[in-house]
């Protein structure tokens with residue numbers, strides 16, 4: 001008989017003891033890497049108040065659209081000191097920041113091109129399981145228009161998944177609830 | 188160009204608690220109200236971060252040896268295996284844990300419980316599973332602690348666990364409980380998992396055979412992450 005899956009529970013308010021990795025979490029690629037930018041924003045609740053005890057995690061392809069992972073059928077590729085993984089806990093204002101590079105596009109199942117995106121998990125006190133979302137980029141309009149995952153999202157909500165260009169990178173807020181509720185995925 | 192042949196996606200997580208669980212009050216303003224949108228598992232889902240020894244740093248699997256003296260409390264061994272839902276062990280995968288000390292107090296600025304901190308206990312541990320998916324921690328049994336959810340609310344004794352598995356859908360943060368805790372029936376977080384048998388999967392088993400005479404009580408807890416299988420989406424499109 002197959003074992004049954006262990007259920008999820010909340011991270012609670014004290015996850016920082018273990019899961020706060022500081023700069024090792026915030027930097028997906030080292031400072032000084034070509035093309036490194038700052039992605040920042042706020043995580044907000046249903047009344048628009050900041051969530052001060054949340055954590056965001058990101059997972060992404062490298063600049064060439066490759067993954068350093070044995071299950072990538074094109075072969076695992078490790079690119080410079082790039083980890084592909086980012087993590088930041090929010091401060092008292094619900095603010096987070098991650099330093100990363102733009103992931104490349106890649107051909108996925110059925111030869112469909114996926115636009116540049118980060119896979120995102122959101123954890124917090126009050127969330128009994130993580131929320132899964134994606135972050136796309138507002139300067140990739142053509143590939144966003146052809147992206148198979150964005151295509152599954154009603155047009156009027158797609159904007160909640162698209163980060164806005166700033167002077168030093170991109171800004172992206174996540175609303176876990178409310179009129180501007182971010183699109184979350186069942187993966 | 189030939190289409191890529193990708194491994195199948197990851198199936199199942201139906202025993203997770205509903206995000207809308209109002210008995211746990213902090214869920215009320217934080218859970219999404221619109222339905223989640225199902226997506227197929229492509230390259231960015233069948234992959235995920237893989238951590239090695241470099242992530243362990245100075246922290247290891249013995250929480251009683253991180254300071255000059257030994258922490259107070261009931262010494263315990265927590266061990267088990269990390270498996271996928273197909274029963275396959277997941278080797279070399281990072282497990283991170285955090286917990287209150289024996290008095291029920293976290294080493295965290297937000298914890299206002301008037302119970303003593305222990306100068307010999309930080310309450311965090313890290314380890315990698317071995318080639319057969321096995322892990323082991325040595326620690327002290329965490330105390331129960333009060334919280335503000337409702338009048339006279341207390342959390343059952345628990346250890347927080349964070350796991351990555353080998354792919355994005357396998358990511359799991361959960362809590363391990365101890366058998367026979369009298370606080371189970373009053374705890375909205377434990378009871379947010381609706382199915383009784385699924386709740387039981389969060390409870391470790393006391394193991395006399397691994398208990399070390401005159402030294403430490405042993406608890407066994409296997410953690411099961413999602414396994415390969417067709418997602419409902421893949422079934423739907425054939």
Ligand SMILES: [Fe+3]
Pocket residue numbers: 012287342345347
């Ligand atoms: Fe806790």
